[in-house]
Amino acid sequence: MNVESWITVEETPVLAQAAREAIDARLARLSDTERDAFWASIRKAYNTPYNDPVKKPAAPKPVEPVPTVELHLPEVDLPAAALASAALSAEIRAV
Numbered sequence: 001m002n003v004e005s006w007i008t009v010e011e012t013p014v015l016a017q018a019a020r021e022a023i024d025a026r027l028a029r030l031s032d033t034e035r036d037a038f039w040a041s042i043r044k045a046y047n048t049p050y051n052d053p054v055k056k057p058a059a060p061k062p063v064e065p066v067p068t069v070e071l072h073l074p075e076v077d078l079p080a081a082a083l084a085s086a087a088l089s090a091e092i093r094a095v
Contacts, residue, residue, distance in 0.1 A: 007015060027035050 024035075027038060030038065
């Protein structure tokens with residue numbers, strides 16, 4: 001993609017210096033350490049790619065066998081279970 005610019009190659013260093021001076025004038029209230037941190041963050045932002053980096057596939061985790069569990073439940077008479085369920089739901093609604 002071609003980028004069109006009104007700035008010539010010869011003007012670039014002069015304009016860059018003027019921009020830096022204007023920014024430094026605004027940053028004058030900061031300490032040297034804070035100013036250095038500001039410029040470090042700007043450099044980092046400009047060197048960060050726009051797209052997220054491609055993630056590497058995760059290494060497959062070893063598969064551990066799932067322990068088997070046996071449940072022995074007593075048989076429940078279905079009509080009795082339905083009555084108990086209906087009684088509980090009626091009690092819940094009443095509360």
